[in-house]
Amino acid sequence: MGTHVIKMPDIGEGIAEVELSQWHVKVGDLVVEDQVLADVMTDKAMVDIPSPVHGKVIALGGQPGEVMAVGSVLISIEVEGAGNLKESAAPAPAKEAPVAPKVEAVVESKPAAAAPRPAAVCQGPMVAREADERPLASPAVRKHALDLGIQLRLVRGTGPAGRVLHEDLDAYLAQGQSNASAPVAAAYAQRNDEEQIQVIGMRRKIAQRMQDATQRAAHFSYVEEIDVTAIEELRAHLNEKHGASRGKLTLLPFLVRALVVALRDFPQMNARYDDEAQVITRLGAVHVGVATQSDVGLMVPVVRHAEARSLWDCAAEISRLATAARNGKASRDELSGSTITLTSLGALGGIVSTPVLNLPEVAIVGVNKIVERPMVVKGQVVIRKMMNLSSSFDHRVVDGMDAALFIQAIRGLLEQPATLFVE
Template identity: 75%
Template sequence: MGTHVIKMPDIGEGIAQVELVEWFVKVGDTVTEDQVVADVMTDKATVEIPSPVSGKVLALGGQPGEVMAVGSELIRIEVEGAGNVGAGLPREEASAVAAPAPEPAAKPAAPAPVAAPAASTHQPAAIVPREAHERPLASPAVRKRALDAGIELRYVHGSGPAGRILHDDLDAFLAQPTTSSQSAPGGYAKRNDSEQIPVIGLRRKIAQRMQDAKRRVAHFSYVEEIDVTAVEELRQHLNKKWGDSRGKLTLLPFLVRAMVVALREFPQINATYDDEAQVITRHGAVHVGIATQGDNGLMVPVLRHAEAGSLWSNAGEIVRLANAARGNKASREELSGSTITLTSLGALGGIVSTPVVNTPEVAIVGVNRMVERPMVINGQIVIRKMMNLSSSFDHRVVDGMDAALFIQAIRGLLEQPASLFVE
């Protein structure tokens, strides 16, 4: 028997260190060739690390949340044959190699990739003791599904990172038979427990990027309401006529088209700012970041060359990118290079929001909830579909007047949707 050491691979792009996010194996496990043993995270994406050999895990080289240098020892595996560690080790060193390393600190289980047979399992959907005012971590889609099903999320066990509640957790909760031992805790019961949740992986990257953006960017926000009745009628007409053959359209590709057309007049907003070099780069290509909330946190996959796409091609690419991001399958290239970002909370969009600029960009367009409201038009009260745009800008680069005119241009295009396609 021999020992095979897997080192932290060089992921490219000059990356010297990565964060160890999650182990899918533990000391003593048997692994097979090409089985994913760990997830690591760069500044841009999560990367799966497969094993090139089959064997038994002898030691793990780090704990989740630890930053490891490229080339450092990731895992040791006992293999048939000589392995890749030189023969003739001193007895003391050989013993150290074979000694099991301390297991990583306990953390909430997360779904394992399909390639890893050592997949983690969900805990029983027992009542989770949370205070009534405590807001469990969950994506908007999970919250909406729970609301529709009449489930209070504070009673659902979360198996995702940092205790985030996933769709699988709702399935487990619904499948669990109700017993007297699972009745809800009393609303007036005293609580003295506490829980420490390490901020690692994607959650750490999100925190760092948001903190950096708020620290560096001179944010200001601008809110305008838009009458989207006409563009909604057009969307429904196009879906009725071509939805089966070309795919269904949401409002997002219309918003993307409006941004593309408006940016022709305001190129200073389709820009990135290197504040260390003091250089503003205005981009001809419109690479739209689509803020996407997944079970593991917020990611921003990039719709490239939105200026060259039709409504349907952009719509299809938005769906593909969102699915890749939510499935943690988006590549580094798909998560980088945006020049302006579009963010929407869908049905949970609220009335007003203050989105954070996705640095080094200088603008982000936020979409709020669409509602029907009475409006006065030509002296008559009529029911119209209204929606607010809550957008933020980097005031170091974008003047307030230009930001307002940009949003007004988007408003005009959406309220007269034929103008979206007039060249």
Template identity: 55%
Template structure:
């Protein structure tokens, strides 16, 4: 048998290090060639690291949250034959048992045979505790198990049979507040009887709500850490100015409904976003300083002729910003199709580094959850972001009467270091005009 060391591979584009976000294997696992060993996160994209050999995992380089340099040892595998590493396997980190206590592993002193064979001494000099009253079955352990006397924290799942769960649900009882006297703290029918008679496991009567006492530590790793760093960088470096404007979307919604009715089956349904993208393309043609990236360290603004629109998207891993490239050259339906493709890639974690970088201006929207107004944070190093808020029917005065109109607010933030308030207001008014009179978007100027 030999030892084979796999190093963290070069993930491209000059990346010097990556953050370990997840292991797919553990020490002792058997792996085959091409099996995924773990996942690392670069500045934006998640990258899976495959195995190049088959064998048994004997060492892992660290735990999620650790930053690893490209080329450093990533994992060691015991293989048939000589392997590629003549050194002894590195000492693995001490695993933890489910209870949170460290187990003895290789590298720690093993207990002696005498200690292993000799049972622990029991102090019989102390008087035995008095038996619990029969009226409170939650105080009486079953099968030598320990009675659970404290309520479970939010999110913990109590042990109980389906019949007990059904009975508790019918009675409106939160099983987290019921003491479990069965094996491993399992809740029995008599425990429910005791709860109904004596109240929650803490001894408080009346069945009232108990104060929450749980506390958990959640390590900020992977995508969540990148989001935190990006938001802090944007807020620390960019002095934001935000303008909120009300827009009458009635005409655009009528146009959208007509296009979907006539072409939706063969071309796909249009949402509002492709129209907003077209409006941005037209607006930045007149104000190219909005479609730019500011290198604040070099003191240089890079204005782009191409309009690469970032679309802020919520995914199970957190907020990502996939990029629809060359929106200026795409039709409504092409932009709609690209949005659908990018959203799926981001949601499944398959978006590439190229698809998550290079935007020149960003759109952010909370969809139906949006509020009347938001204050979007600029996607550094861009200089502008367009926020789409919730659409609602409101009574609007047309000079003669109040009439129902479909209204939506846009919230646009700008980098006040390079965008003056007047220019920002001109840009917002241009967006307003285009969205309220959508035919103008398709008129060549």
């Protein structure tokens, strides 16, 4: 038997060190070729590290949250044959990570309510743990248990290393351990528990970028109300006529189109500002970042060359990128290079927001929710669909008047949707 050492790979782009975000294996696990061993985080994206060999994990080279240099020992695997380890390169046993680390970055998606549950889940309904013992579970599972009024320490985990899964919560309820009154009783029970969550991986990158943006840019926000009745009628008509063959349209591709048209008259908004070199770069290509919420945090996949896309092409690309981001499959290229950002929380968009710039961009357009309100039109009170745009700009390079005119131009395009397509 020999030892195969896997070192932190050179991911490119001149990156000298990366953050170890999450282990998918532990010491003692048997692994196969191409199995994902760990996730590492660069400045732009999460990267999977696969195994090039079959074997048994004998040492881990770091802890989640640790910043590791390219070329440092990531993991050691016992393999048949000689392996690739030189005696001087043996990793120190002290670097082994514990089998069950307290803080985890594992995120599991909640299964559909109607999905059948595997028979393997139907084990003993309850497991006894010490009162202070913290069972392994993802943040999503912990929230689900809290919503159901279930004490997680009482649930038998069927996942790796005894991890509690969504299916285990459902099995616990199905076995009659939590009757109809249990969630109500638990909701009023006194609680003294605490949970510490280490800020690592994507959450750390988001925190750093948001802090950097608010410290470096001179933010100012501008809010404008828009009547979207006409464009919503157009969207409904197009979906009825072409939805089955071309796909359904949301409001987002119309907003992207409005950005593209408005930027022809306001090129200073489609720019990046290098504040160290004191250089503003205006770009002809419109690469729209579409802020997307994922289980690991906010990500901004990029619709490239939006100026050259039709409504349906843009809609398909937004859908593809959003799915990739939510599944953690978006590449570094798909998460970088935007020139202006569009952010929306859909039905949760609220009335007003103050979005944070996606540096080095100088403008971000925020979309709030659509509401029906009585409005006065030509002396008559009518019900209209209204929506606010809450947008932020970098006042170091964008004047307030220009920002207002830019948003007013978008308003005009959306309220008279035919103008979106008039060249």
